[in-house]
Amino acid sequence: MTKDFNPQNINLTKYMFYTGKGGVGKTSTACATAVTLADSGKKVLLISTDPASNLQDVFNTELNNKGVSIKEVPNLVVANLDPVQAATEYRETVIGPYRGKLPDAVLNNMEEQLSGSCTVEIAAFNEFSKFITDEEIQTKYDNIIFDTAPTGHTLRMLQLPSAWDNFISENTHGASCLGQLSGLESQKEVYKKAVATLADGALTTLVLVSRPETAPLTEAERASVELADIGVKNQMLIINGVMTSHDDKISESLFQKQQKALSDMPEKLKPIDTYLVPLRGYNVTGVENIRSLLIKDNLTVSDEIIKAHSIPGLKDVIEDLHNSNKKVIFAMGKGGVGKTTIAAAIALGLSEKGKKVHLTTTDPAAHLKYVIAETEGISMSHIDEQAELKKYQEEVLSKARETMSDDDLAYVEEDLRSPCTQEIAVFRAFAEIVEKAENEVVVIDTAPTGHTLLLLESTQSYNQEIERSKGDIPESAKKLLPRLHNADETEVIIVTLPEATPVYEAMRLEEDLRRAGINNKWWIINSSLYQTGTTNQMLSAKASNEIEWMNKVDAHANGNFAVIPWNPDEIKGESLKALLD
Amino acid sequence: MKKITIYEPAMCCPTGLCGVSVDPELLRISTVSNNLKKKGIEIERHNLTNSPMKFMTNKTVNKMINEKGVDELPFTLVDEEVAIVGRYPTNQEIADFLNISVDSFDEEPTTDK
Numbered sequence: 203m204t205k206d207f208n209p210q211n212i213n214l215t216k217y218m219f220y221t222g223k224g225g226v227g228k229t230s231t232a233c234a235t236a237v238t239l240a241d242s243g244k245k246v247l248l249i250s251t252d253p254a255s256n257l258q259d260v261f262n263t264e265l266n267n268k269g270v271s272i273k274e275v276p277n278l279v280v281a282n283l284d285p286v287q288a289a290t291e292y293r294e295t296v297i298g299p300y301r302g303k304l305p306d307a308v309l310n311n312m313e314e315q316l317s318g319s320c321t322v323e324i325a326a327f328n329e330f331s332k333f334i335t336d337e338e339i340q341t342k343y344d345n346i347i348f349d350t351a352p353t354g355h356t357l358r359m360l361q362l363p364s365a366w367d368n369f370i371s372e373n374t375h376g377a378s379c380l381g382q383l384s385g386l387e388s389q390k391e392v393y394k395k396a397v398a399t400l401a402d403g404a405l406t407t408l409v410l411v412s413r414p415e416t417a418p419l420t421e422a423e424r425a426s427v428e429l430a431d432i433g434v435k436n437q438m439l440i441i442n443g444v445m446t447s448h449d450d451k452i453s454e455s456l457f458q459k460q461q462k463a464l465s466d467m468p469e470k471l472k473p474i475d476t477y478l479v480p481l482r483g484y485n486v487t488g489v490e491n492i493r494s495l496l497i498k499d500n501l502t503v504s505d506e507i508i509k510a511h512s513i514p515g516l517k518d519v520i521e522d523l524h525n526s527n528k529k530v531i532f533a534m535g536k537g538g539v540g541k542t543t544i545a546a547a548i549a550l551g552l553s554e555k556g557k558k559v560h561l562t563t564t565d566p567a568a569h570l571k572y573v574i575a576e577t578e579g580i581s582m583s584h585i586d587e588q589a590e591l592k593k594y595q596e597e598v599l600s601k602a603r604e605t606m607s608d609d610d611l612a613y614v615e616e617d618l619r620s621p622c623t624q625e626i627a628v629f630r631a632f633a634e635i636v637e638k639a640e641n642e643v644v645v646i647d648t649a650p651t652g653h654t655l656l657l658l659e660s661t662q663s664y665n666q667e668i669e670r671s672k673g674d675i676p677e678s679a680k681k682l683l684p685r686l687h688n689a690d691e692t693e694v695i696i697v698t699l700p701e702a703t704p705v706y707e708a709m710r711l712e713e714d715l716r717r718a719g720i721n722n723k724w725w726i727i728n729s730s731l732y733q734t735g736t737t738n739q740m741l742s743a744k745a746s747n748e749i750e751w752m753n754k755v756d757a758h759a760n761g762n763f764a765v766i767p768w769n770p771d772e773i774k775g776e777s778l779k780a781l782l783d
Numbered sequence: 784m785k786k787i788t789i790y791e792p793a794m795c796c797p798t799g800l801c802g803v804s805v806d807p808e809l810l811r812i813s814t815v816s817n818n819l820k821k822k823g824i825e826i827e828r829h830n831l832t833n834s835p836m837k838f839m840t841n842k843t844v845n846k847m848i849n850e851k852g853v854d855e856l857p858f859t860l861v862d863e864e865v866a867i868v869g870r871y872p873t874n875q876e877i878a879d880f881l882n883i884s885v886d887s888f889d890e891e892p893t894t895d896k
Contacts, residue, residue: 296835297835300835304839304849305848305852307852307854308838308852308853311793311831311853312793312831315794316832598805601807602810605810605811606810606814610814610817610818614810614814674805
């Protein structure tokens with residue numbers, strides 16, 4: 203059963219979580235829902251839990267984690283839950299009272315310990331649960347809408363209340379990492395309440411957002427199943443960006459591709475109530491466009507012209523990576539920009555030039571093997587968080603077995619079940635893969651920006667720990683940060699789309715990389731409609747609006763940017779070679 | 784029986800397993816203190832992250848931390864007297880402080896799990 207999505211005609215619950223693969227339009231549809239409800243007189247709170255949120259671009263307003271009123275939409279309050287900022291505030295509540303009372307060296311030691319990714323996660327999670335459980339917020343707003351990070355991250359966030367609730371219940375020797383939280387027992391009540399709220403279908407809806415394309419639909423199915431497993435059973439599906447007509451080759455192939463994906467809809471999504479949002483000729487930024495998203499199209503053709511004399515292609519980027527002999531190459535950017543395809547094409551290109559290449563992904567939702575097959579010149583791997591956790595637990599236990607009795611081991615096992623042990627396991631796996639750069643070129647397809655930033659963030663803070671640690675540190679971990687800092691070895695390719703949000707996000711990413719001391723030269727603009735020469739009215743309106751963003755990237759990257767045209771077919775296997783011509 | 788208190792550097796969990804590496808000393812001390820606890824003997828452990836207040840209120844510790852900073856942590860106090868600085872006590876030392884046999888907390892009868 204499918205109909206157009208109109209929040210006013212649907213009975214909506216108080217809490218709504220928008221989730222889905224990167225680039226499917228979670229933020230657009232969540233914002234449109236929030237604005238439509240607020241316009242109809244409801245009091246609405248919209249919260250982003252994405253570490254790389256772009257709500258501030260959409261509303262063109264500086265946001266914080268407490269909530270800011272939007273002046274064009276009187277009933278709407280928007281908050282941005284930045285985990286790093288939450289961790290900073292949390293750290294200050296712990297350390298603040300001791301400033302001037304304990305020596306600076308002591309405070310620094312505490313600060314370092316409280317800078318790990320455990321703390322970031324705990325702090326972000328605490329704020330998140332506050333928004334679900336706080337009674338004042340509950341009475342003040344009719345609707346509380348969460349625009350969440352791409353699926354992997356959200357699954358983790360929504361599963362945490364149960365994971366931590368179990369961990370606290372089963373833990374016999376004190377609070378472990380959670381000891382950082384003051385008043386653990388009261389936190390426990392908060393987690394319990396969060397779990398109950400998430401599972402209550404009268405209170406909470408999971409809104410799965412997808413494009414009419416195969417990969418995001420598959421991912422929506424995965425999220426649907428995993429979240430139903432932890433009790434979030436009240437679900438709906440929004441399919442965003444559906445084409446309703448076609449009149450040239452490009453628009454026809456897009457239309458056909460969408461129809462095929464929809465008719466091949468994954469089985470487990472079929473019983474879920476499904477709503478459609480049509481493809482629009484404009485970018486969804488600014489309150490005016492958000493208001494019209496669910497109502498009407500608005501075809502404005504831009505008259506801007508391309509400033510670059512010539513636009514490099516992917517092969518020029520590969521040529522440069524080859525000549526400068528880069529050893530560690532990251533593809534980074536917002537979800538849905540095509541990082542996996544581009545990472546695979548780069549691996550293929552370098553391998554054709556005779557390099558030995560290792561292609562890997564840190565994306566929990568990655569599907570490298572659907573894009574490219576292992577060959578003689580290219581080996582492949584995938585950091586699987588669960589498998590890495592198990593591996594790390596085994597390693598620690600086998601070391602502990604040398605000196606401990608079974609009973610003592612049970613005690614160690616308990617700490618190994620702590621939710622932050624996973625972080626350390628992933629970090630070590632990441633270090634091990636980068637270590638391969640000793641002998642081959644490592645191309646890394648990263649998870650969407652937020653996740654990647656947290657990984658780099660943890661690399662920085664773990665590195666400080668490594669420097670003063672007394673335990674056994676693997677060589678790979680010691681070498682990781684120095685290698686990432688070496689511009690002769692490491693290059694980050696920023697991948698974006700010719701649209702406002704992915705470009706803004708890419709610029710913030712570039713800033714973060716610069717702060718982290720990691721080299722970036724090339725930008726790649728993927729899926730350009732402009733380069734297809736479409737004549738369809740809506741698509742060419744979209745294409746004309748791309749020019750502004752191509753010019754911005756050109757200026758920003760000093761001409762070191764390549765453009766890849768939108769391709770109607772799924773690019774994989776042999777067709778990857780087409781990207782290299 | 785004498786009271787053992789260990790003042791430790793900032794850390795995440797008592798076994799140190801959340802850190803970037805496994806420190807066998809931390810594992811040992813966690814196990815020993817856990818085993819003693821089952822016998823009703825408690826070794827107090829305070830670390831900077833979880834209980835900075837303890838580093839303020841104990842005069843001896845406060846003086847030491849102000850003079851020496853964090854580099855010489857952990858401090859072990861026995862009945863409020865500084866006994867060991869810069870490392871964890873060995874099992875034998877703990878047994879001696881408590882005036883018990885070291886075997887009595889090494890061999891732990893299995894508990895039902």
